[in-house]
Amino acid sequence: MIQMKNVIKKYPNGIIAVKGLNIEIKQGEFAYIVGPSGAGKSTFIKMMYREEKPTSGEIRVNGTDIAQLKDKEIPFLRRGMGVVFQDFKLLPRKNVYENVAFALEVIEEKPENIKKRVSDVLKLVGLAKKANMFPDELSGGEQQRVAIARSIVNTPKVVIADEPTGNLDPETSWEIMRLFDEINARGTTIIMATHNKEIVNTMRKRVIAIENGQIVRDERGGDYGYEF
Numbered sequence: 001m002i003q004m005k006n007v008i009k010k011y012p013n014g015i016i017a018v019k020g021l022n023i024e025i026k027q028g029e030f031a032y033i034v035g036p037s038g039a040g041k042s043t044f045i046k047m048m049y050r051e052e053k054p055t056s057g058e059i060r061v062n063g064t065d066i067a068q069l070k071d072k073e074i075p076f077l078r079r080g081m082g083v084v085f086q087d088f089k090l091l092p093r094k095n096v097y098e099n100v101a102f103a104l105e106v107i108e109e110k111p112e113n114i115k116k117r118v119s120d121v122l123k124l125v126g127l128a129k130k131a132n133m134f135p136d137e138l139s140g141g142e143q144q145r146v147a148i149a150r151s152i153v154n155t156p157k158v159v160i161a162d163e164p165t166g167n168l169d170p171e172t173s174w175e176i177m178r179l180f181d182e183i184n185a186r187g188t189t190i191i192m193a194t195h196n197k198e199i200v201n202t203m204r205k206r207v208i209a210i211e212n213g214q215i216v217r218d219e220r221g222g223d224y225g226y227e228f
């Protein structure tokens with residue numbers, strides 16, 4: 001579902017963050033992206049949802065080369081993917097229900113479908129009872145659950161997560177990871193950059209290690225492989 005060929009990313013300041021990536025991630029896979037700080041993991045991930053445009057190379061998402069997309073076509077790409085961030089990025093003035101519903105409103109989903117979809121995903125993430133609460137009334141783990149609910153409410157084929165447990169304590173991180181595992185078990189591809197060694201070594205998945213802008217390891221059921 002995602003293929004990269006000779007992808008290079010040079011930022012305007014001259015830093016070459018990604019130096020010729022070649023990778024294929026198939027529908028239904030769960031892949032961790034690991035590697036040292038500054039290795040290029042976020043850049044790699046941002047190019048998948050066209051937050052960053054590659055300097056050269058090809059990035060195919062379900063066959064379309066997204067490196068060639070015009071800016072006005074990007075929303076269509078994003079309809080098919082969910083994105084989850086370390087800092088949740090919830091809308092502070094909207095409650096839990098509204099934060100999740102908003103993702104469907106912007107794509108002009110029919111109001112009668114919105115209610116059902118939002119309550120289904122809030123149930124899935126265990127927040128049905130907190131639908132009326134606001135982000136600042138929730139714990140970090142709960143806020144991340146809302147963000148995950150928002151990312152899957154449109155039933156995307158892939159969820160891309162950049163360090164989703166980076167702001168959470170170990171126990172909460174596990175709960176969030178179990179949720180991602182369940183979403184993956186329902187058929188959604190998960191691509192996740194993480195520094196969480198314990199989780200990578202326990203919840204074994206495909207491990208793609210990036211160092212200095214290049215893939216240095218790609219193993220199914222691999223371990224984290226670093227001491228940090």
Ligand SMILES: Nc1ncnc2c1ncn2[C@@H]1O[C@H](COP(=O)(O)OP(=O)(O)OP(=O)(O)O)[C@@H](O)[C@H]1O
Binds near residue numbers: 013038039043
């Ligand atoms: N917007 C930007 N403009 C210029 N340089 C950038 C930009 N974003 C990242 N870089 C540089 O690109 C390189 C890779 O950064 P990136 O954020 O992709 O690494 P990372 O592996 O995700 O790091 P971390 O684990 O610390 O999040 C770094 O040298 C960084 O300074």
